Amino acid sequence: MTEREELLRIRDLTVTFPGRDGRVVILDKVTFDVSGKEIVGLVGESGSGKTMTSLTVMGFLPPAGRVEGGEIGFKGSDLLKGTEAQMSQIRGRQIAMIFQSTRSALNPLMRVGDQVARVYRIQRGLGAGQAKAEAVRALSRMGIPDAERRARAYPHHLSRGMCQRVLIAMMVACEPDLLIADEPTTGLDVTIQAQIFELIKEVQQATGASILLITHDLGVVAETCQRVVVMYAGQVMETAGVDSLFANPVHPYTRRLLHSVLRVDKKADMVEVDAGFSEEVTYAIKGCRFASRCPRVLPQCWEDHPVRVEVELDHWVRCHNLE
Amino acid sequence: MSAPTSAVFSPTSTTRTMGRVRRFSKLLQQNRMLLVGLLTLVIAIIAALAGPHFIPYGPLETAPELKLEAPSLEHPMGTDNFGRDILVRVLHGIRLDLRIASLVAITALLVGTLVGTFSGYRGGIIDDVVMRITDVMQAFPSFVLAMAITAMLGNTIPNVVIAIAISYMPYFIRLTRGEVLTARELGYAEAARCVGNPEWRIMYLHILPNCLTPALVQATLCLGWAILDASGLAFLGLGVRPPTPEGGVLVGEGAQYIISGEWWISVFPGAVIVLLAFGFNLIGDSLRDITAQEER
Amino acid sequence: MDTTAQEPLLRIEELVKTFHDGPLTVHAVNGVSFEVFPGEAVGLVGESGCGKTTAARAILRLTDPTSGHVYFDGIDLTTLSGSQLRAQRRHLQMVFQDADTSLNPRFSVRRTLAEPVQLHRLVDKENLQERLLEAMSRVNLDPVFLGRYPHQLSEGQRQRVGVARAIITEPKFVALDEPTSSLDMSVRIHMIALLQRLQEELGMTYIFISHDLSAVRALCNRVMVMYLGTIVESGPTDEIFDRPLHDYTRALLSAIPIPDPQAKRSRILLKGEPPSLFALPRGCGFHERCPAARPDCQQRRPELRDVGGGHLVACDRF
Numbered sequence: 001m002t003e004r005e006e007l008l009r010i011r012d013l014t015v016t017f018p019g020r021d022g023r024v025v026i027l028d029k030v031t032f033d034v035s036g037k038e039i040v041g042l043v044g045e046s047g048s049g050k051t052m053t054s055l056t057v058m059g060f061l062p063p064a065g066r067v068e069g070g071e072i073g074f075k076g077s078d079l080l081k082g083t084e085a086q087m088s089q090i091r092g093r094q095i096a097m098i099f100q101s102t103r104s105a106l107n108p109l110m111r112v113g114d115q116v117a118r119v120y121r122i123q124r125g126l127g128a129g130q131a132k133a134e135a136v137r138a139l140s141r142m143g144i145p146d147a148e149r150r151a152r153a154y155p156h157h158l159s160r161g162m163c164q165r166v167l168i169a170m171m172v173a174c175e176p177d178l179l180i181a182d183e184p185t186t187g188l189d190v191t192i193q194a195q196i197f198e199l200i201k202e203v204q205q206a207t208g209a210s211i212l213l214i215t216h217d218l219g220v221v222a223e224t225c226q227r228v229v230v231m232y233a234g235q236v237m238e239t240a241g242v243d244s245l246f247a248n249p250v251h252p253y254t255r256r257l258l259h260s261v262l263r264v265d266k267k268a269d270m271v272e273v274d275a276g277f278s279e280e281v282t283y284a285i286k287g288c289r290f291a292s293r294c295p296r297v298l299p300q301c302w303e304d305h306p307v308r309v310e311v312e313l314d315h316w317v318r319c320h321n322l323e
Numbered sequence: 324m325s326a327p328t329s330a331v332f333s334p335t336s337t338t339r340t341m342g343r344v345r346r347f348s349k350l351l352q353q354n355r356m357l358l359v360g361l362l363t364l365v366i367a368i369i370a371a372l373a374g375p376h377f378i379p380y381g382p383l384e385t386a387p388e389l390k391l392e393a394p395s396l397e398h399p400m401g402t403d404n405f406g407r408d409i410l411v412r413v414l415h416g417i418r419l420d421l422r423i424a425s426l427v428a429i430t431a432l433l434v435g436t437l438v439g440t441f442s443g444y445r446g447g448i449i450d451d452v453v454m455r456i457t458d459v460m461q462a463f464p465s466f467v468l469a470m471a472i473t474a475m476l477g478n479t480i481p482n483v484v485i486a487i488a489i490s491y492m493p494y495f496i497r498l499t500r501g502e503v504l505t506a507r508e509l510g511y512a513e514a515a516r517c518v519g520n521p522e523w524r525i526m527y528l529h530i531l532p533n534c535l536t537p538a539l540v541q542a543t544l545c546l547g548w549a550i551l552d553a554s555g556l557a558f559l560g561l562g563v564r565p566p567t568p569e570g571g572v573l574v575g576e577g578a579q580y581i582i583s584g585e586w587w588i589s590v591f592p593g594a595v596i597v598l599l600a601f602g603f604n605l606i607g608d609s610l611r612d613i614t615a616q617e618e619r
Numbered sequence: 620m621d622t623t624a625q626e627p628l629l630r631i632e633e634l635v636k637t638f639h640d641g642p643l644t645v646h647a648v649n650g651v652s653f654e655v656f657p658g659e660a661v662g663l664v665g666e667s668g669c670g671k672t673t674a675a676r677a678i679l680r681l682t683d684p685t686s687g688h689v690y691f692d693g694i695d696l697t698t699l700s701g702s703q704l705r706a707q708r709r710h711l712q713m714v715f716q717d718a719d720t721s722l723n724p725r726f727s728v729r730r731t732l733a734e735p736v737q738l739h740r741l742v743d744k745e746n747l748q749e750r751l752l753e754a755m756s757r758v759n760l761d762p763v764f765l766g767r768y769p770h771q772l773s774e775g776q777r778q779r780v781g782v783a784r785a786i787i788t789e790p791k792f793v794a795l796d797e798p799t800s801s802l803d804m805s806v807r808i809h810m811i812a813l814l815q816r817l818q819e820e821l822g823m824t825y826i827f828i829s830h831d832l833s834a835v836r837a838l839c840n841r842v843m844v845m846y847l848g849t850i851v852e853s854g855p856t857d858e859i860f861d862r863p864l865h866d867y868t869r870a871l872l873s874a875i876p877i878p879d880p881q882a883k884r885s886r887i888l889l890k891g892e893p894p895s896l897f898a899l900p901r902g903c904g905f906h907e908r909c910p911a912a913r914p915d916c917q918q919r920r921p922e923l924r925d926v927g928g929g930h931l932v933a934c935d936r937f
Binding site for chain 2: 679681701702705706708709711712713715717719720721722723724725734735738739781784
Binding site: 159190243247256 | 666667803804805807808809811812815830832833834836837857860870871872873874875876877878879880881882884886888889891892893
């Protein structure tokens with residue numbers, strides 16, 4: 001293990017939900033870290049459990065969900081063992097989150113400037129006038145032109161890209177140590193998306209916070225993140241530094257993902273895919289959940305969940321069939 | 324290799340039917356209103372269909388020596404002023420009322436949904452005109468409207484059915500139109516056009532089937548209202564007339580005897596009318612709740 | 620591809636579409652002209668509000684163009700009556716973006732697929748089943764799905780039913796509206812492989828509307844870039860992607876994240892956001908955000924000019 005200061009330390013996190021025939025394991029022994037001052041990408045397709053993981057960290061697990069095991073270490077203490085009161089101290093102030101659906105995350109009846117100002121008043125204890133001024137400054141820093149006038153607008157007057165900047169401003173106002181961004185640019189145009197990611201990177205540099213970036217876009221991961229966590233069907237398959245992951249993907253799922261990525265900067269050939277691809281996701285009750293689609297599956301894969309193995313420096317994989 | 328539990332399985336037709344039966348009984352368990360309503364109706368229908376076979380008297384059979392007898396073992400609901408057995412008349416009345424109510428509901432449903440779909444899909448002037456006409460129709464209480472139409476058309480049972488159906492049509496038109504307004508913006512309407520469907524097919528084969536649910540729920544409620552309306556009109560002498568046994572007719576026949584103490588002539592038919600309407604209302608209301616929940 | 624000797628299958632002439640929202644007017648498509656030759660796969664790209672979807676729908680006359688002409692196989696679609704247009708639809712099909720809502724929830728897959736065949740009376744009853752099975756196998760769907768309903772299918776399966784429906788009448792022209800945009804990574808790559816294979820096997824002519832540029836690069840041999848309702852650049856795929864000339868195209872391409880940490884990037888960040896479609900800027904629609912804007916750019920809207928090799932650009936610099 002390298003000498004990195006650990007900010008978030010998730011170990012064997014297991015979460016279940018009620019299903020038709022008993023409880024369904026939605027997160028299965030999820031394990032990864034986020035260190036100080038780094039951007040970690042949490043990658044997976046829909047149903048991989050990436051959003052559920054972040055909700056659990058924030059303590060926003062829906063009532064039907066139950067944490068059945070594991071720990072979420074944040075700055076040394078286990079968030080799962082804390083009380084709701086302690087959690088609400090941490091939430092917002094030390095860990096902040098922005099979601100996909102930007103417009104519904106903002107109060108439609110309140111001007112955006114007031115919403116940002118409110119964060120300054122509550123989290124930083126500023127007075128009303130000071131908070132308002134600070135809010136305008138924050139909006140301007142986020143690249144919103146004519147910030148003074150825009151602060152008086154309501155969310156539905158602003159484009160989605162602008163709304164996302166407002167949310168980032170609110171998040172930054174908290175000065176958190178950890179920012180969780182769940183697909184912050186879904187639905188945004190590519191050019192706006194590029195602007196938003198530049199902004200996120202600037203914010204990270206300026207505040208020294210760490211970011212857990214949830215995304216399904218491998219391009220975003222390659223450009224923005226330093227480390228990557230790959231999830232599938234509620235299990236973490238591989239974690240590595242970004243260079244290491246792209247240069248040397250080990251897990252069959254990661255390899256399949258990287259193979260399926262198309263690039264704009266290279267001439268495209270005919271795409272080859274595995275025949276017999278089935279979309280129906282079958283969960284093995286025990287064992288590795290990729291077993292039903294894995295080209296390298298062994299009988300063992302249906303029985304035991306593979307153990308984390310460090311295949312190179314800081315590059316961890318869960319697979320029985322490492323070549 | 325242990326077999327994984329699959330999230331998908333292929334059902335056979337037997338398992339599908341068993342599944343449906345199980346779901347239906349679960350539905351009944353969770354919706355007591357529906358259960359009670361259905362039971363009430365089923366009992367009423369069975370009684371109405373089978374009952375008269377077990378009763379030795381006909382509905383029009385007079386027996387002057389037995390007139391105005393109170394309820395007893397031979398005549399559980401008593402006799403009226405012609406000595407006719409009220410129970411058998413009530414049971415026949417249920418048959419007639421249910422027939423009228425069904426005809427009314429089906430007519431209003433058919434015409435109302437067809438017009439509503441056309442109006443909602445086309446929009447523009449046609450829609451405006453249809454909406455103004457329904458506004459005018461809805462300005463009158465439906466009973467009054469039915470009375471007026473019966474008076475215009477002539478005092479026969481078919482005309483009463485038409486009159487009541489017309490008075491209900493605005494509801495169906497509006498309900499269906501509302502659903503169609505949403506549905507026509509959906510992808511499948513456009514896809515249907517893209518594939519080469521003519522307008523009438525898009526309206527009636529693609530969109531209407533997806534918009535029927537609120538109209539069907541309304542139709543069950545209309546069954547209940549229709550019984551009340553038909554009985555009310557019959558009580559006033561419009562539509563069904565004595566000696567034909569029908570709820571409202573029977574209540575009318577007994578109206579003058581309430582004061583003199585022969586309460587059973589009106590009260591039993593009246594109670595049955597209420598029971599039928601109540602049963603349909605329970606079904607309609609619980610269907611509305613169920614379908615509203617599913618949409619969520 | 621030798622297009623010189625052929626007649627275009629589709630010729631669009633000055634297509635304009637405006638919407639009226641009360642007192643406001645939305646200028647969705649502002650004078651679009653282009654040709655598509657048989658066998659071509661043309662990509663129509665741009666960001667939200669550029670008018671690509673509206674243009675496609677106007678071309679198929681799913682909405683009526685405000686002005687302009689659409690010549691399909693020599694016939695002007697804008698002048699056809701209802702039944703004449705319906706007859707043409709056999710050869711003008713579309714795969715819709717959202718497979719969830721574009722399939723009638725009450726229709727089984729069989730009914731959805733059989734309908735176009737029956738409407739255009741393409742086969743008789745005995746051969747219908749064969750036609751259905753053929754379409755299903757072309758999109759890699761097991762025939763058992765014919766009896767299923769949309770809510771019983773996964774996202775990718777629904778999308779494939781949409782594709783099957785579009786090709787079952789053996790149309791001469793198919794428009795695909797964002798067929799990959801709502802799909803997960805693995806499903807998306809299978810859809811792209813499927814579309815590549817269909818293109819080879821069936822030789823149909825396509826327009827592929829998308830903001831997913833890497834998919835466009837894999838599927839199209841020609842690309843047209845739209846901004847604010849007009850085409851700003853068009854040309855052969857590799858030409859546009861490797862040597863983009865219009866500043867918007869360059870910014871657009873540079874904005875796309877590349878899934879390779881080692882790749883070289885030079886990101887061109889545009890200022891601000893696209894102007895509103897209610898009030899188009901004077902002159903060149905892009906001048907407010909263009910890094911190379913000159914005072915002249917406000918005066919006139921530049922025409923599409925050929926700079927060689929079929930590469931057209933709408934910018935006064937060229």
